[in-house]
Amino acid sequence: MFKNSTFAKRRSSLDNISKQRKKYPDIVKAVIDISDVVLEILDARFIEETRNKDIEEYIKKKGKKILYVINKIDLADAEKVMGLIKSENLYPYALISCKERIGSNILRDKIKIEASRVKNRYNRKQVGIIGYPNTGKSSVINRLVGKPAAKISSEAGFTKNMQKIRLSKDVLLLDAPGVIPLKEDANIHGRDLIKQARIGIKDYNKVREPEMIAFELMKKYPGVFEKYYNIEANGDYDLLIEQLGRKRNFLKKGGVVNEDKTARSILKDWQENKIKVE
The missing domain is CATH 3.40.50.300 (P-loop containing nucleotide triphosphate hydrolases)
Known part of the structure; x- marks a missing residue:
């Protein structure tokens, strides 16, 4: 993916x-x-x-x-x-x-x-x-x-x-204006995009590649998202997205889960400090 x-x-x-x-x-x-x-x-x-x-x-x-x-x-x-x-x-x-x-x-x-x-x-x-x-x-x-x-x-x-x-x-x-270092260019480097979305610089509605960012967050904080959403995914990102998308009724035509919308909802919960890392 x-x-x-x-x-x-x-x-x-x-x-x-x-x-x-x-x-x-x-x-x-x-x-x-x-x-x-x-x-x-x-x-x-x-x-x-x-x-x-x-x-x-x-x-x-x-x-x-x-x-x-x-x-x-x-x-x-x-x-x-x-x-x-x-x-x-x-x-x-x-x-x-x-x-x-x-x-x-x-x-x-x-x-x-x-x-x-x-x-x-x-x-x-x-x-x-x-x-x-x-x-x-x-x-x-x-x-x-x-x-x-x-x-x-x-x-x-x-x-x-x-x-x-x-x-x-x-x-x-x-x-002074809030400034991101010039060497951090989220439009080129995926690692910078992930960092900026994780700490809330890039709003969940405006980030590109929301699925990649949600995937990296889940990998960095194992078990945290499954616990918050009460979903047994055992570290499987695709399974989490599938079950959460259906749970929230984020479906496209044909009953297919809208992965982009589901991933953005995860980023929204994260950036609004609803998901706590212990």
């Missing part, structure tokens, strides 16, 4: 995609250049996958402090998160859950502390905020300021320009 990939057929659209995407890293770098401190928003479930190490290197090269903000902590194993923070030396850090309203006050205090340590000629400190799409960057900003100040979307580049948001009289937040 998955051997005859169609990725190679999409090269004709690569130039246009690249032009649209290349401008966003430039804006992110401009935000970093004028920031005193930079927050990198990470998804607690996918810390390594949502780190932009190229941007981190650029921040360090500019001599700026990074504060790692680990969001969606309510959806992750806290012990594993703390282990990763230690092993990867992600200090200073802050744990937060916008949904559960956890950690926003502590984060606000840490921002002020880190900003106060920076000496500049201006009274107001500027704090840049970067992150992959769908890590909750805009939600973090809205929790910090206590009102809807940043627009929310999981799509890369939804915030197209720098947004300036006042945190306090002494601290100004600079919201």
Whole structure:
């Protein structure tokens, strides 16, 4: 089912995609250049996958402090998160859950502390905020300021320009577009498409090859999907799709299961955090 990939057929659209995407890293770098401190928003479930190490290197090269903000902590194993923070030396850090309203006050205090340590000629400190799409960057900003100040979307580049948001009289937040590293091109590399769909960057309605992604998810997390859907498939993807499609009445003419629709429904459940990985 998955051997005859169609990725190679999409090269004709690569130039246009690249032009649209290349401008966003430039804006992110401009935000970093004028920031005193930079927050990198990470998804607690996918810390390594949502780190932009190229941007981190650029921040360090500019001599700026990074504060790692680990969001969606309510959806992750806290012990594993703390282990990763230690092993990867992600200090200073802050744990937060916008949904559960956890950690926003502590984060606000840490921002002020880190900003106060920076000496500049201006009274107001500027704090840049970067992150992959769908890590909750805009939600973090809205929790910090206590009102809807940043627009929310999981799509890369939804915030197209720098947004300036006042945190306090002494601290100004600079919201940068959510950026996927240029080397990750989901239109060419299947592995990147799978990663981006898994962490929610590519919406279940818009991904290509939903069956391949659902197949890879099932392979990566054995037993999890069978348990959630209460289907005994014993690791057999085709059997899971067949039974789930009939269970949800996702049928085409002739009573054949609509595999695309069924796979997208699995991705929808995954991206909406209904399926938990223990």
